Amino acid sequence: MTDRRITPVNMEAQECVGSVLKYLAEIAGDRIVTGQHTQTIPMEELQKIREVTGKEPALLGFELLSYSPNINEEDTDEPCMTEVIENRDTLKCAWDWAEKKGLITFTWHWFSPLGGRSKAFYTENTDYDAEKAVTPGTPEYEALVSDMDHMAELLRPFCEKSIPILWRPFHEMDGTWFWWGAKGAEPAKKLWHIMFERFTAVHHLTNLIWVWNAGKPEFYPGDAEVDIVSVDIYPPAHEHTARKEEYLNMEKIAGEPKIILLGEIGVLPDPDELHREKVGWATYMTWSKEFCLTEEYNTFEAMKKVYDSPYAVKKEDLPVLY
Helix, strand or coil, X not given: CCCCCCCCCCCXXXXXXXXXXXXXXXXCXXXXXXXXXXXXCCCHHHHHXXXXXXXXXXXXXXXXXXXXXXXXXXXXCHHHHHHHXXXXXXXXXXXXXXXXXXXXXXXXXXXXXXXXXXXXXXXXXCCCCHHHHCCCCCHHHHHHHHHHHHHHXXXXXXXXXXXXXXXXXXXXXXXXXXXXXXXXXXXXXXXXXXXXXXXXXXXXXXXXXXXXXXXXXXXXXXXXXXXXXXXXXXXXXXXXCCCHHHHHHHHCCCCCCCEEEEEXXXXXXXXXXXXXXXXXXXXXXXXCCHHHHCCCCCCHHHHHHHHHCCCEEEHHHCCXXX
């Protein structure tokens, strides 16, 4: 499906960004890139996929929650701190994967820049106000920009080494469960604009591929700041299909044809059906823990079937893109 836009929205983008966009546009509707989210140093999910299939996914997702500057360790609970501790230093894992020329995507469960307790990326755990956060001059805005600058510096080494990153900030922004989506579409879009401007014009992160992640058109920040559109889907357990209806809905959102991804999915899609029906998801990323390590949502037989499909791009099939 090479009619997809493959010119990066950041006019200063490195060649590696265009290479990834071109590749994803070319395979969409024919094959799909296999992907898996990880959130710990051992990357148990990657080990499980190797054990079951003898292969590796082409795309790995890495979690950045523990890199949030405002984690309230004084007012928290054990599940929160366990997740934070297990997630520390995952950028090292991402760097190792990049050295193997695998594709990388980042998810940031961003602890609110001010206030909050426990898992403060959840709206219920913070009074941080997204409307105030996008208003210059407020303490919320100053904290927001400070956190963005902190993250930009963590991403800089990848930029300096020309490692492309599928950057998926403010994921699921059309939901109310995260603070960045709690006040609706207008603040959510402004948050995107602020980050895009700061990361491109101030920090010159020219290796980022801007992946918008939502399903409602009113949250779309515009074609000029989005390289790829994506959506997260959690179907019933063991329901392996092409997710055609959701794909057709995503096709309607952007004003120009964009590459479309399954940002997160709980159940493996069916690559053979995707190929038969020419459904153009370019990548999928199965979520971590029980979605990969157990058979609660995907049997290991189903996992092996996906990785054995000629229409599933594994790590061994991936061309050198950077």
